[in-house]
Amino acid sequence: MSEALRVALAGLGTVGAGVIKLLDENRELIERRAGRPIEITAVSARDRSRDRGVDLSPFAWEDDSAALAARADVDVVAELIGGSDGPALNLARDTLKAGKSFVTANKAMIAHHGLELAEMAEKAKVALKYEAAVAGGIPVIKGLREGAAANAITSVYGILNGTCNYILTEMESAGGDFSDVLAEAQALGYAEADPTFDIDGIDAAHKLAILASLSFGTALDFDSVATSGIRQVIAADIAEARALGFKVRLVGMAEANGGKLFQRVHCCLVPRKHPLAHVAGSLNAIVAQGNFVGRLFFEGAGAGEGPTASAVVADLIDVARGEYGPAFAMPFARLTTSDPVNVGERRGRAYLRFAVHDRPGVLAEITAAMRDANVSIESMIQRGGAAPSEGSDDVVHLIMVTHEGPERCVADALERLRGSQSLAGEPMLMHILDL
Amino acid sequence: MSEALRVALAGLGTVGAGVIKLLDENRELIERRAGRPIEITAVSARDRSRDRGVDLSPFAWEDDSAALAARADVDVVAELIGGSDGPALNLARDTLKAGKSFVTANKAMIAHHGLELAEMAEKAKVALKYEAAVAGGIPVIKGLREGAAANAITSVYGILNGTCNYILTEMESAGGDFSDVLAEAQALGYAEADPTFDIDGIDAAHKLAILASLSFGTALDFDSVATSGIRQVIAADIAEARALGFKVRLVGMAEANGGKLFQRVHCCLVPRKHPLAHVAGSLNAIVAQGNFVGRLFFEGAGAGEGPTASAVVADLIDVARGEYGPAFAMPFARLTTSDPVNVGERRGRAYLRFAVHDRPGVLAEITAAMRDANVSIESMIQRGGAAPSEGSDDVVHLIMVTHEGPERCVADALERLRGSQSLAGEPMLMHILDL
Structure with a gap:
């Protein structure tokens, strides 16, 4: 039998405990597959006394995760602390400097510091691996890095945040506006007490930047991901989208074209027949379009103890x-x-929802703004009756879907309407996924 | 720059030509990703003069593929000849004996001789790789071998034959019985002139045996795959399935349980919400269920020049x-x-279609057979009017869905009805995918 691979585990939250359980439960199988045993030798976490449902007594304990990298009984460090900087980043640097491999589930750190760490790993001829950082248990990092390696990837996009997808598909099946469903999701443990990173799209943006770099061979560029979330989605958007043949999804999308890079996390209308339209609940899914393989689709659990531990191991x-x-x-x-693409020149269709005061001239004002901005309207719906979510009796929703055109035209139209007395709130813009 | 990997290509059909095109078109990208150039140095095919739309002049030509393994300018042989034995197998053995790596798209050869070849590769410390042999461009071999490596896989199943799926989904969308749609598919080039391997499930069975070995760590056992195809599916099956909330798919399924192995290719009723129900046309898709990762789903093109070349490269x-x-x-x-499982003890629901003569006592006879075999019926449909496909005026279809029970009971019921004068043809049995 070959020598064991000796692992230090930094961070003993849900995922850390999952890794311990997995390595224990699947020990014999993993040894057969890996060609040698994989043994945890040392662990570190903030609170030694907390009951995590796993026996820590076989492992050396370090109060300070920084001590793990230097231990003589450690070949590889698995970092499950989280956070883009601080202890996680220090540990990554120390481990790679010590000439040891580093495995992480930390999307924020990879999105911000992945380039620096990749260079360090390369110089030290060790591994920097982060399958668990994107889409939990789905082997999409491997799928892109190796499985699709023969292809020029033209676009990579998907549902990268399970909390958002859970909320959107709950709004779809059970009705209700964003804030009601969020509160339910928090009560059920599907959303964090402070859900900002998830629902404002930042978590998805971290993952998207990683996927884009891997797919296009471009240096990580998290700062140029245009990011928004799902706070503005109301029940009427879901219902109107359905009536038009779409589902609403928070889609992270990256495209490479002529040396220009496009990266955006935004609510999209997804055609009912598109594979992403079937992705329900807290699942994640990724589509990659390659110049020889065509469209590849991967789906699975994007988070949670078991799936994330599966990716780490x-x-x-x-x-x-x-x-x-x-x-x-x-x-x-x-x-x-790559330079960021000029989004204004990007072509597509858009969904627009205006909350408008129900009085003469409003429709004329909005359609004139569209005309003046060269936006052509494919379909328009105005439902009679008040739009209760705007809190005013005379407010109704006006829904438009545009024909395909440059995005700058829609932006121009919205700019023309800024401050208009006809509008009772901010217009809602969603892009239509025509891929 | 590192030295090039020098490749010999055996077989210059669609896939071989695709590999040449891909290595040419994506040359620079592949060199960046592989860390070194990948160059074809020698090729072999039956007919040197055929126009394949690619320039063969840069490559050495061998009339006999057997000569490729021994060439000094070849590091790895890519075999795209096909066939479980004959020249492909000889070339595989010669290449591995020569201490060179071997890449193949040949599912029949791997299903029949994969064990022998794996042992040879291991002894020679070279690679035996066959991503293209299963599900074309979908990186499912890598996904199972590496991506899901931390998991005990409990089941692996999917749509493994694009021709069958094309025919079944055409029957779904355009109507028509199997033979009409097959003729159309042949005219369009989606089915071979001799479609036996595809439509009788043999091609899917080859792939399934490979997936099962990889997933469960069991030695390849193609001979124990219970295999049937789609010849018996009629328009009424598709319509009744739809009315019951299902789609009809040819599903290859393998399960490992207590040292017993279950492998079957069979028409199944797939619930409309199951990911396999959305797989349309000639796409392939695979589901793997792991004990930590949960359900993973992979979808993409299962055949064709570009996708298969993508997997080979x-x-x-x-x-x-x-x-x-x-x-x-x-x-x-x-x-x-593993021993094959005793299928009779396997539990599940079944769909049964009987073509029966429309006269008194028929229903009583069939339901009595069900009762005597301990089959409990969940739902039953008898549509008035003739069933024209049986070619007789007094024949109607009787459709049943059973409650969950041991498969042997359904088999027993069908045995009791064998030769009955009430039946105008062979009963049709499909299993219901309740996963």
Whole structure:
């Protein structure tokens, strides 16, 4: 029997406990697959005394995670602390400097510091692996890095945040506006007490930046991801989208075209026949479009103890097998830099919802703004009766779907209407996924 | 720049030509990802003069593929000839004996001889890779071998034959019985002139045996795959299934349970909400259920020049990167053997269609057989009017869905009705996918 791969675990939250359970429960199978045992030797967390439902007594304990990297009985560190900086980043740097491999579930840290860490890992000839950082248990990092490696990827997009998808599909099946469903989701544990990172799209943006780098061979560029979330979605949007043949999803999308990079997290209308329209609840799913393979679709659990532990241990098995190369699929020096695309020139269809006062001239004002901005309207719906969510009796919803055109035209139309007395609130814009 | 990986290509049909095009078109990207160039040095096919739309002049030509393995300018052979034995198998053995890596798209050869070849590759410390053999461009071999490696897989199943799925979904959308749609599919090039391997489930069975071995760590056992196809499906089955909330799909399914292995390719009723129900046209899709990751779903093109070439070249990139281990995810010696499960003890629901003569006592006879066999009926439909496909005026269809029970009971009921004068044809049995 070959020597064991000795693992230090930093962070013993849900995922850390899951990794301990998995390595225990599937021990024999993993040894057969990895070609050698994978053993945890040391662990670290904030609170030693907390009951995590796992026996920590076989492992050395470190109060300070920073001590793990230097331990002589550790070959690889698995970081499950979280946070883009602080202890997680320090541990990553120390581990790679010590010439040891580093496995992480930390999307924020990879999105912000992945390039620096990839370069360090390359110089040290060790692995930097982060399958668990994107879409939990779905092996999409491997799928893109290796499975689709023969392809020029033209677009990669998907449902990257389970909390948002849970809320949107609950609004779909049970009705209700965003804030009601969020409160329910929090009560059920599907959304955090402070859900900002999830519902404002930041978590999805972290993952998207990673997928884009890996897919296009471009250096990570989190700062240029245009990011918005799901706070503005109301029950009427879901209902009107359905009537038009769509589902509402928070879609992270990246495209590479002529050296320009497009990255956006935004609410989209997804055609009912598109695979993303069937992704329900807290599932995640990713589509990659390659120039030879065509459309690949991956779906699975995007979070949770078991799925995330599955991805962390898959990385550990790769390390045990000695199967690891550059973190972003190619040597650090060969990643290109891309300018962000000029979004205004991007073409597409849009869904617009205006909350308007129900009085003469309003329709004329809005349609004139559209005409003056060169926006062509494909369909328009105005339902009679008040729109209660706007809190005023005379407010109704006006829904429009535009023909395909440059995004700058829609932005121009909205600019023309800014401050209009006809509007009872901010217009809602969603893009239509025509892929 | 590192030295090129030098590839010999055996077989220049659609896929072979696709590999040449892909390596040419994505050359620079592949070199960045693989860390070194991948160059074809020699090719072989039956007919040198045929126009394949690619320039063969840069490559050495061998009339006999057997000569490729021994060439000094070849590091790895990609076999795209096909056939479980004959030249493909000889070339595989010669290549591995010569201590060179072997990449193949040949599902029949891997299903029949994969174990022998895996052992040879292991002894020679070279790669045996076959991503293209299962589900074309979908990286499911890698997804199971590595992505889901941390999991005990309890079941793996999916739509493994694009021709069958095309025919079934055409029957769904356009109507018509199997034979009409097959003729159309042949005219359009979606089905072969001799479609036996596809429509009788043999191609799917080859792929299923490979997936099962990889998923469960069991030695390949193609002979124990219970295999049937789609010839018996008629328009009424599709319509009745739809009325009951299902789609009809040819599903290859494998389960491992207590050292017993279940492998079957059979028409199934798939609930409308199941991901396999959305798989349309010639797409392939695979579901794997892991004990930590839960349900993973992969979908994409299962055949064709581009997708299959994508998978072949992904394997070549792995070889170029030096990332390859045991062919079936664990060393040859650690694969276990399993006895086939006793299918009769397997529990499930079944769909039954009887073509019956429309006269007194028929219903009583059939329901009595069900009762005597301990089959409990969940729902039953008899539509008035003739069933024209049986070619007789007095024949109608009787459709039943059973409650969950052991499969042997349904088999017993059908046995009791064998030769009955009430039946105008063979009963049709489909299993219901309740996963």
